[in-house]
Every structure is written in C-alpha cells, then in structure tokens.
Amino acid sequence: GDGVDNGAFIAPHLLINRNPLNDGGAHDIEAFGPVATLMPYNGIEEALTIAAKGKGSLVTTLTTKDPAIAAEMIPVLAAQHGRLQILDAEASKESTGHGSPLPMLKHGGPGRAGGGEELGGIRAVHHFLQRTAIQGSPTMVAAVTREYVRGAKVIENDIHPFRRHFDDLQVGESLLTHRRTVTEADIVNFGCLSGDHFYMHFDEIAAKETQFGRRIAHGYFVLSAAAGLFVYPGEGPVLANYGLDTLRFITPVGAGDTIRARLTCKRKIDQGRTSPEGHPQGVVMWDVAVTNQNDELVASYDILTLVAKKQ
Structure with missing residues (x-):
C-alpha cells in the first residue's frame, strides 16, 4: 500500500479467540509481527489439542513450574514443533526467548513449518558434507x-x-x-x-x-x-x-x-x-x-x- 517506502509496520495487537477449538484464525494465519492471540483452554488435553491445530511450527514455549506437567506435555508437543523451550523461574533468568536460533542451526520444524527437523551443533554441519556408505570385509x-x-x-x-x-x-x-x-x-x-x-x-x-x-x-x-x-x-x-x-x-x-x-x-x-x-x-x-x-x-x-x- 501507500507510505511503505521505508517498510511496512503495524502497531502491537493482542487478540483473543474465545473458541480456539474451531478452525481458522491464528491456526491458519501466521502473522510475522507484534501480534499475539490468547486462546483459553480447559485442562492439559485441550491445550495439546489446540497446539496441534497449528499443523506444525518452528518453535514453542511451555511455561510451567511443574515438572510433571512438562513430562506429560513435551513428548506430545514434540510431534508438532521443531524446538521446545520449557520456561520456569530458574530458566527465565537467562532465557533469550524461544526464537533465538543456535549457531549452525537449521531452523525448521515438522509439518508446514520448515525442513522437518531442528538441528544444532555437529548434526547441522553434517548437512554440508557428502555422505558415502562403504561396504566390504x-x-x-x-x-x-x-x-x-x-x-x-x-x-x-x-x-x-x-x-x-x-x-x-x-x-x-x-x-x-x-x-x-x-x-x-x-x-x-x-x-x-x-x-x-x-x-x-x-x-x-x-x-x-x-x-x-x-x-x-x-x-x-x-x-x-x-x-x-x-x-x-x-x-x-x-x-x-x-x-x-x-x-x-x-x-x-x-x-x-x-x-x-x-x-x-x-x-x-x-x-x-x-x-x-x-x-x-x-x-x-x-x-x-x-x-x-x-x-x-x-x-x-x-x-x-x-x-x-x-x-
């Protein structure tokens, strides 16, 4: 549109979806900007169902102080996200946010979100190398x-x-x-x-x-x-x-x-x-x-x- 010679900007928006189990909205549209959507849920199972409706993402954060909740939710969330951050009072002291990629990292996730995996360290370096299998005695x-x-x-x-x-x-x-x-x-x-x-x-x-x-x-x-x-x-x-x-x-x-x-x-x-x-x-x-x-x-x-x- 007009007036975007120096870039397109939007003021921060905070939205609420009162029926997050329905399709559409933030489940399908990913806004790259200062836009967040609140989605209320009733219990862990419903929260996991809502998270899965995004059809895969690069990264997500689970904020909890209860290790039992993390142990229950993270293995399920792992099927839809390339990277998972568990945020509690201890980790928050040095957290840089869940979107901070690591050096030599392939920033991806399952589903529509990227390359199907999240890689860091030596695993990412291997993608720059040729691999050959050798068979013999x-x-x-x-x-x-x-x-x-x-x-x-x-x-x-x-x-x-x-x-x-x-x-x-x-x-x-x-x-x-x-x-x-x-x-x-x-x-x-x-x-x-x-x-x-x-x-x-x-x-x-x-x-x-x-x-x-x-x-x-x-x-x-x-x-x-x-x-x-x-x-x-x-x-x-x-x-x-x-x-x-x-x-x-x-x-x-x-x-x-x-x-x-x-x-x-x-x-x-x-x-x-x-x-x-x-x-x-x-x-x-x-x-x-x-x-x-x-x-x-x-x-x-x-x-x-x-x-x-x-x-």
Missing part, C-alpha cells in the same frame, strides 16, 4: 577408513605395542596375551579390596537362583585382570591411560574360567599437542576384546592412551 573397511574394525587382519610381531612410539605404531598392530584362570581367591580379594560385596560375588545360594546359576567375578575385576595381561610393565612411550569408552560386559566370568585379551591399535589421533615440558605426544585408541576358554567374548571396550612421539 572388515579388512577392506579398516584399510579405507584407517581405523581398525573388529574382525580385520591384525599385525603381530615380537615387539609389544606399548613399546612403540606414536610415530612408529601402525593401526592394526595387535597383541594376544597369555591366559589367566580366575580363582575363588581372586573374587574374594577383589571384593575386599574394592569394598564391593554384591551378593552375586559372595552369596553362593542366592547366586545359584539367578540366571547365571553361580557366583560370578566382578566386571571390574575382569577389566583389571585384562589390563594386567596386556600392559607392558617397563618404561616406554605410553605415558598414561586417560579414558575408556564403549565398555560392555558380555559373558559372565566365574571361578575356574580362563580369560585372555587381544589389544589392537584402533586409531591414532594426532592433536599436535605437547607435554608441559614440550615433548610431542599423540593419542592412541586401543580396541580390547577379552575372551574366555570357549573363545566367547566376555568384555569389550576401547581405551585411550597418551603416547610419546620420537624426540
């Missing part, structure tokens, strides 16, 4: 990705992997340890040392009535025993173990079972960092598979170590 996939895949061919030699510097270590270098038979004394001593006297480790009668049918060793004993099998005790380039990922205890271990471990270099991560003294070092992720006398997997995990580079 574990050995071939490991060669292409330069990361060891369980089942791929390994490299075995007379040098313990923990004796190699970061520069010399190859992905796939592996050590199959000697065996250790778990004893009653191992279970008792570990329980006394750790203070873990869980009945599955100490109560023979109660343990027999479980699905395992016997007392079993502590999972963390298996973890510790495996470390004792594969760790090289002497001084070397491995500096510290600072992390453990993807730990799973698969098959229970009891007195009389015999375990061994396979340690394999899974990934080398060169972060370009040095120690406080200026010595260069990298991070190595090791794949650990612990098996019993029947070659059944009893524990599986990755460990992360700091490994020195050559000076």
Whole structure:
C-alpha cells in the first residue's frame, strides 16, 4: 500500500479467540509481527489439542513450574514443533526467548513449518558434507577408513605395542596375551579390596537362583585382570591411560574360567599437542576384546592412551 517506502509496520495487537477449538484464525494465519492471540483452554488435553491445530511450527514455549506437567506435555508437543523451550523461574533468568536460533542451526520444524527437523551443533554441519556408505570385509573397511574394525587382519610381531612410539605404531598392530584362570581367591580379594560385596560375588545360594546359576567375578575385576595381561610393565612411550569408552560386559566370568585379551591399535589421533615440558605426544585408541576358554567374548571396550612421539 501507500507510505511503505521505508517498510511496512503495524502497531502491537493482542487478540483473543474465545473458541480456539474451531478452525481458522491464528491456526491458519501466521502473522510475522507484534501480534499475539490468547486462546483459553480447559485442562492439559485441550491445550495439546489446540497446539496441534497449528499443523506444525518452528518453535514453542511451555511455561510451567511443574515438572510433571512438562513430562506429560513435551513428548506430545514434540510431534508438532521443531524446538521446545520449557520456561520456569530458574530458566527465565537467562532465557533469550524461544526464537533465538543456535549457531549452525537449521531452523525448521515438522509439518508446514520448515525442513522437518531442528538441528544444532555437529548434526547441522553434517548437512554440508557428502555422505558415502562403504561396504566390504572388515579388512577392506579398516584399510579405507584407517581405523581398525573388529574382525580385520591384525599385525603381530615380537615387539609389544606399548613399546612403540606414536610415530612408529601402525593401526592394526595387535597383541594376544597369555591366559589367566580366575580363582575363588581372586573374587574374594577383589571384593575386599574394592569394598564391593554384591551378593552375586559372595552369596553362593542366592547366586545359584539367578540366571547365571553361580557366583560370578566382578566386571571390574575382569577389566583389571585384562589390563594386567596386556600392559607392558617397563618404561616406554605410553605415558598414561586417560579414558575408556564403549565398555560392555558380555559373558559372565566365574571361578575356574580362563580369560585372555587381544589389544589392537584402533586409531591414532594426532592433536599436535605437547607435554608441559614440550615433548610431542599423540593419542592412541586401543580396541580390547577379552575372551574366555570357549573363545566367547566376555568384555569389550576401547581405551585411550597418551603416547610419546620420537624426540
């Protein structure tokens, strides 16, 4: 119209819809301006029904002080909204409003509102990348990705992997340890040392009535025993173990079972960092598979170590 050379403006409007269960109005028309519509409701179910009549939106705010109400409403509202803000007295102190997008965010929602999803962080970055699926044997996939895949061919030699510097270590270098038979004394001593006297480790009668049918060793004993099998005790380039990922205890271990471990270099991560003294070092992720006398997997995990580079 006339007089809009510098933009089109409207004064703030506050409307009320006394029959929000009817179609039309704010359910169908989204005003990009200082316009708000009040819609009274009777109970949570009716409020959710009214919210759904918008046919999907980018973002909405639920204002409540009751966690039970949030727990009931948010999963239902999630089907129609790309982003949900729960506003209470605590969150309001630093709230920037539910319309504030995050960095690298695809601002969308289900239905008519946008791209069908709300993305932030690394998930949004993935939309700028090409994705290709690679199919092949574990050995071939490991060669292409330069990361060891369980089942791929390994490299075995007379040098313990923990004796190699970061520069010399190859992905796939592996050590199959000697065996250790778990004893009653191992279970008792570990329980006394750790203070873990869980009945599955100490109560023979109660343990027999479980699905395992016997007392079993502590999972963390298996973890510790495996470390004792594969760790090289002497001084070397491995500096510290600072992390453990993807730990799973698969098959229970009891007195009389015999375990061994396979340690394999899974990934080398060169972060370009040095120690406080200026010595260069990298991070190595090791794949650990612990098996019993029947070659059944009893524990599986990755460990992360700091490994020195050559000076």
